[in-house]
Every structure is written in C-alpha cells, then in structure tokens.
Amino acid sequence: MTVDVESNKRQLLVKNVKKMASWKSISQIIENDNDKDLKVQLERGASAESVVRPQDAEHNRTALHEAVDKGATKCLNLLLNSNLSKELLDSPDDDGQSPLYVAVKNLNSVAVEKLLAAGVNPNSRNDQGHTALHYLAYSASSAMTSDKLAGVMKCTDLLLANPNIHLEALNKSHFTPLRAAAEKFPCKASSLEEFCRKLVNSGSYADQKTKEKLDQHCIPKISFPTQGQRDQKASIAEIFNIFILNKPEEIPVRLNNHRPQDLREAVNGYMGSKKMLYYLVDKSNEEGVKCLLKLGADPWSYNINGELSLHRALARAHYPIVNCLIEKMKKSSKNIDLQKHSFTLLQKSLESQEKNSRLSADVDPMKCLRRLFVNDIMLDVNQKQEGSLNQTSLHIAGALNNQKAMAILLENGAYLGERRVIGSHDVGTVLNALMGKTLYKAMDNCITTSTGTSEQTEDDLLDPDYTLDMSYQFLMPPKSEGTSKVPEVHNEVAVLFDISQSKEHRNAIKHPLIQTLLYAKWRKVFPLYVLNLILYFTFVLLLTTFMYTLKNLRILERMEASGNYTDYTVLQNDIHECQLKRVGLMVFVLIITLYMAVKEIFQIKFTYISYFRHIENYLEWFLIVAVAVACVVPLSVDATRHLAAWAMIAAWYEFVLVLGRAPPLAIYITMLRHVSWNFLKVVFLFGFLIIAFSISFNIILQPSVGQRSDGDFSAFWTTLPRAIVMSTGEFEYSEISSELSSNPIFATSTVLIFLVFLFLIFLVLMNVMTGLAVTDAKEIVEDAILYSLKSRLELVYLNEQLFLKLPFLHKLLPRLQVLDNKHRRLRVKINKLPKSQRVLLGEDGYGTKCKLDNRTAEVLRNHRLHQMAEARAEREGTPITQILALLQEIRGQVMAPGNP
Secondary structure, eight states: OOOOTTOOOSOOOOOSOTTOOBHHHHHHHHHTTOHHHHHHHHHHSSSHHHHHSOBTOGGGOOHHHHHHHHTOHHHHHHHHTSOOOHHHHTOOOTTSOOHHHHHHHTTOHHHHHHHHHHTOOTTOOOTTOOOHHHHHHHHHTTOOSHHHHHHHHHHHHHHHHSTTOOTTOOOTTOOOHHHHHHTTOSOSOTHHHHHHHHHHHTTOOOOHHHHHHHHHHOSSOOOOOOTTTSOOSOOTTHHHHHHHTTOGGGHHHHTTTSOHHHHHHHHTSEETTEEHHHHHHHTTOHHHHHHHHHHTOOTTOOOTTSOOHHHHHHHHTBHHHHHHHHHHHHTTSSOEEOGGGHHHHHHHHHHHHHHOOOSSTTBOHHHHHHHTTSTTEEOOTTOOOSSSSOOOHHHHHHHTTOHHHHHHHHHTTOOTTOOOEETTEEOOOSGGGSOHHHHHHHHHHTEEEEOTTOSSOTTOTTOTTOEEEEEOGGGSOOOOOOOOSSOOOOOTTHHHHHHHTOTTTGGGGGSHHHHHHHHHHHHHHHHHHHHHHHHHHHHHHHHHHHHHHHHHHHHHHHHHHHTOOSOHHHHHHHHHHHHHHHHHHHHHHHHHHHHHHHHHHHHHHHHHHHHTTOHHHHHHHHHHHHHHHHHHSOOOHHHHHHHHHHHHHHHHHHHHHHHTTSGGGHHHHHHHHHHHHHHHHHHHHHHHHHHHHHHHHHHHSSOOTTSOOOSTTSSHHHHHHHHHHHHTTOOOHHHHHTTOOSSHHHHHHHHHHHHHHIIIIIIIIHHHHHHHHHHTHHHHHHHHHHHHHHHHHHHHHHHHHHHHHSHHHHTTGGGGOSOOSSOOEEEEETTOSSGGGSEEESSSSOSOEEOOOHHHHHHHHHHHHHHHHHHHHHHHOOHHHHHHHHHHHHHHHHHSTTOO
C-alpha cells in the first residue's frame, strides 16, 4: 500500500478538467494522422486541454508529443491552431522532454519550425539539463549519413534563428552546447565542425578549455567573437543556468533588468519534468523557494504528476518550506481551502514519516502534519482515496504503525469507525492497529479549556464558569455533503461499542471524555431503562404467580386422577378456578416472553460478538424456553415443581442483573460477578480434593454388612454433597465418631483423614476464598466502573439501533441523541449549579442542557488537574534539565564581558 515518497513520477491527482479524453483514442487518431476525428474530439471536449492532455496519458505525454513523434503533420497543425496555452506548448513528459525536444530528437525540422513559430520555449531542458542544442551537439558528432547531417543542420539553423535562443545554456555537467560539442573531438563526423562554426558565428561564447579543443581540431581556425562583440544583455533564459548552478537567490540580482511579468512567466516554467518551484522544494532549498515566491511563482500550479509544490514539501517534511507555501497560498484571505487535496496531502505527510529522519532541525514530519490542522486551513481529514481501496489517511497511518500520527488525526476528527474495503472484502476498521495509549492520548487532546465569561484564568478549576470543550468528531461519520432536508442520523455510540468489545481498548471507555458522553446519553435513555425495568419486574411477578398457579393445578389434577379427594364438586371448582387463572396469566406471560425473544434476536444481530459472553443472555433464553414448555407441555407435578424452581432462580437473578445496570448499583453486581468467577476457579481446583475426600469418607464410613444403610455416607452420591456441606464448616464430629471402628488403629486413621479434610478444605480453602475477596477489592472497584459503563453503553447502543432500524421510531431518534451533524461537541461546566445545566449541546453553548452528576464532574476535574501538572512538568523539564539550564545561565554571566 505504501508508495515511495521519493518518487515524483506517479500520477497523484487528476486535474480538474471536465470530460477528459481517452489517451488510447487520441493516440490512435494521431497515429493515423486523422485530423478530422481529432477536430471532432476538440469540439466535444470542454477545452483543448482535455484533448491535448488526455486522461491516463502514457508517461505524461501530451497529444503534441505524440503528433511530433509520429510525424502527424495534419494533427500537429490542428493542435497548434487551437490556441493552446504556453503551459501546454512546453509541457514535458516524465523525462522532462518538451514537444520541441522530441521534434529535435527525431530531426523533424518541419515540426521544429512549426513549434518555434507557435511560440514554444527553445531553451527548455530535460531532466539531464540538456536543451535541444545540447542534443544536436551530440547528434552532430554521430551524423554519418547525409540525411542525418542535413536534419541536424536544418534543426540547428532553425533554433539559432530564433531570437530567444540561449547559446550559453548549461546542462547538469555545466556544459554549454558549444562545450558539449568540443568535448566530442576528435570525431570523424564532419558535421560536428560545421555545428561548432554555426554556434560561434551566432555569438556563442567559448571558455579557454573549449577554445583549445576547437583550435586543435577545427581547420581552418574558428574566429571567436571578442568580449566587446558579444551581446552583454542578460537573457531571461539564464534563470535555468542559475538553477543548474543551484544559486536561485541570485535571480533578482542577475535578472533585475527584466519586466516582472517576464520573470513571473519564467519562474512558473519547467526545469525538466518539474516546475521550478517544485524543483527547489524537492531539493529543500528554502531560500530559493522564498525567492521564487517573491518573484511570482504560483504555489497553486500543478506539476505534471498532478502534485502541488506543497505535496512535495510534505514529502520532504521540511517545515519552514511547508509553512512558507501555505502562507503564500492564502494570499489575501485568512483561510486556505485544501479540502479537495486532503487525502493526498495527508498521504504525503504520513509516508514522509517513514522516509525522513531528522537530518536537520527543519525536517520535522510531525510538525508538518500538525501544520495541516491549524485553523487557517480547511481540510477534510476523512476524504477517501480514489479507487477501490476506500481508505482514509487514518488507515495509512495505521498501516505504517505511526501511533503519533494516528493520535493527531483522531484528535482532529478522523472517523475511527471508517471501514476499509478492498474490492468487495471488508477488512475492518483501524482499531486493531491502534494502541490503547494512543487512543487515550487522542482523547486527552479532544478536551480543551474555555474560560467562558469569567475573568479568571483557564487554570482556575474553582471558577463557577470553568468550561471544558469536548470534541467527539472521531466517533461520528463524516458530515453528509448532500442537500437533503432530512437530517442524517447515526448511532452515536457505534464506535464506542466496538471499542468496548476489544480487550486492548475497552478500558478507553473509562476516559473522562467518554464517561461524560455516556452519562449524557444515559440520561436520555434512562426513561426507557425504567420502562424496561418495570416491564421485566412485572414479568417476574406474573411468572412467579403463573408458576404457583400451574403447580397447584397439577397437584389438583393428580388428586383428581388418583381419586384422593373428599368433595368432587369443590375439587372441580378449584381446578376450574386454577385453569382460568392459568390461562389469564399465560396470555400476559407469553406476550412479554415474545417481546423478550424478539429483543434477544435483535441483540444477537447487533451484538453477536459479545452476546454469548454474558450469562444474563443464557438466563433469558432459559426463561423463554421454560415459559414455552410450561405453557405447552403437560408436565407431571414433580417436573412442574422443578421447572418452576429453576425458572424462579433464573427470573429473579436476571432481574437483579437488570437492576444492577443503574450506576449506583453497578459495584455490587460487579462484586457478585467477580467474586463468583474467582470462587469458581478456586472451587474447580480444590474440587478434585473434595471428590477425593468424598470417596475416602464413603469407603471408610460406609456401614458394615448387616447395619443400617440409610446414612449420608452409605453411597458416593450422598457422600459428595455431604462433603461439600462439610467444607463450609457445617459438620458434627459426633456423627463421624459414631461410625469409628473399634480397632484403635483404624479409628485413628479415620480421625486423621477427617483432620486432614478439616485443615485442607475448611481452613485453607475458606481462608483462600476470603483472602481473594479482600485482595481483589481495588480490582472490583475498577471492574465495577467498567461494567457500569459497558452496561450503559450496550443499553444505549441497542436502543439507538432499535430506533434506527424501525421506520416508525426513526423520527424519534434525535430525542435520544446529544450530537448531530452540526454539533459534535459538548461544552461542560463542571462547577455549574444546578447540575441539570452543566452539559450544553452545540458549539455556541446555547443548545439543549443536560445533567452531569458530581462523580463524573469530579473525574473530569481530576483529569484536568493531571493534564495541567503534565504540561507544567513538560515546560519546566526534569530536575536534571533545570539544573543544567541554571548552570548554563551562571556560566553565561561569568563569561560575560566586564566580569572579573
């Protein structure tokens, strides 16, 4: 997925041109030199550019490159007569070759003449710095045939006749065309000498080394112009030489006699395949960038690969250049709109984290990334990559395992719930690549301070108007760009629910930012919770009455069947009365049971990951099955009694769990769950010892032959529960001593087994379990907070899902929500009284008011104190750094002039 930020050949953006033509069709038309079809394409396109620079052009070649390369004269004439911009006429390909350079390479003198007449730049360079004259110098040295020689001379004459030709152009070897030709001597091609003569006669200057080579190999001697004969007027084309020599700061001095508009046009030209500004940004030349911007270089111009200079600056992670470009792009406005470039800018910045090390103080990838999120830039952090990947910048940061960048993106609104899709395969969110502490850090930075109308400082947490701004952008999908009048609604806690299901991140819901939101949501859902609690309590009462009635009915029916009654009429009346009560109760119980079944199916659909982890869900299904069996199956008296007994335990235990979702009671439910689980693990371990002692007691204390056999120790299945009861301390030694053998040795053995049981099971096991309950107190409190929050979160999530999925409830969903498309933050006044006015919805703070309890407000206050302490420590540094700073200050005072 990661691309190499060093590469600037890749097409990053498609320019904003409507109805871009296809390169394949344009290339085919030009190859056939079909000017009629090309004219049709030009008439269909929104502009000539859409045809000259077609979509997906191979190696960034334009239609002009293709026409020159294929020798399509008619198409070339049509294109040149289409009022093409200077940008298109000189546009280079991936190797920096302009259409003129391609024409000279092909020695197509007709194309060269037409292009020069159209106003192309005769001094354009390729990526090696060669101009068309440089290429002709090398071609002249190998022109062995008459046709090639004629072509070289014709192209040379056309170029030298152009008034804008720059004879002193330097390539990257710092060779002029004349010097490049001289370096080819001795050469068998006679055209090389003629080429050199033409350059000299046109006024080309030769340094001493070039003169020596030409004097040695050219016969007769070439007459070089004197210094006074040479035109001393500086050419605007010298700007290329300045770039080759890497001295852009000399541009204003050496070219100060040119018009500003000429300089502006020059600095917005190409240096090979790169715009000049882009070229200097790529070399991290800060002074050169500032100089070009001052001379009129356009920071909004695209390079041929579709990048802005800002893209390259971010790829190089050079903060001063990034900031300089942004300030220039703002022009006179206070803000800069980079929304359509959001993904690619963030992509370059994120990939630079992997490629750039701190080579200098100016190279700072994280600082560059943060600069993109300053208020003067309009950026869409959730913009997706074009294509089939459907990924955002957050996915890229996750793939690079850049935790710092992920924290920055999240605190600036990157949607954590965005799913990445490759083709048709959903690979999930970025949560698995996100570390827990990174999420915590991001949420810390989502809480900022606003002092409100008070004159006190933001550090004064006792200020009655002390206000915290809490942003929840990362929890909500991007705002809809549609024009629909119906507001788009989402489940506000869907991402939080996913977080709560992750072992790595579930503790994040204890963060004050999340606790505040959940409390506000809980207040919205609380009426539904109370309604559900009342409904379930009613169900438990009705079920209890129903089971009693059913049990009594089965007893009366057995009496009737056995004939064990005194008055048949009274019995029939009792049976009839019980049947009526049973039918009436059964109707209500079945209705509530059906509601419970639908609710459980709904839960399975939307919480299937965690559904089967909770015992209360198994209890629910047991109750549903038990009610169905009790209502449909005609069970016996004993079967009905046992079914009713288990149903009562499940129903009332489930009611306790539902009631325990309320925050004040959550700690006790957690104690029940936590201690029960720990005890089960201990009992499982020690259970094998209890089985061993049960077998021992059954063998030793089993009655002898001929004695009574109805005692607890007569069989293993009666000994085992007896041993379990004994393990809790409920035993009488006299009951055991009565079973002792008359043989002293055997009796002593029995007593020793009993004492070992007393020590291992009663004393050790019971104390271990008591110790577990005491030592786990702190963990229980922490788990209680987590359990309470998870319970409330699941309840809120399911209620919102219900309102989202049922059309007739959809319109009521906003009543359960505290965030929306417009307002995705809360303003919290932690010291405000009354408590019902502490939470304000909306950025302006004039929206709906919600309650915030003292416990959550105290959590926020403590968290803020901790943040302030960390910030102060970071400003002041560690004690060692403070001492070093003090010593440095003392040294400076001692070394100051005038001190003895």
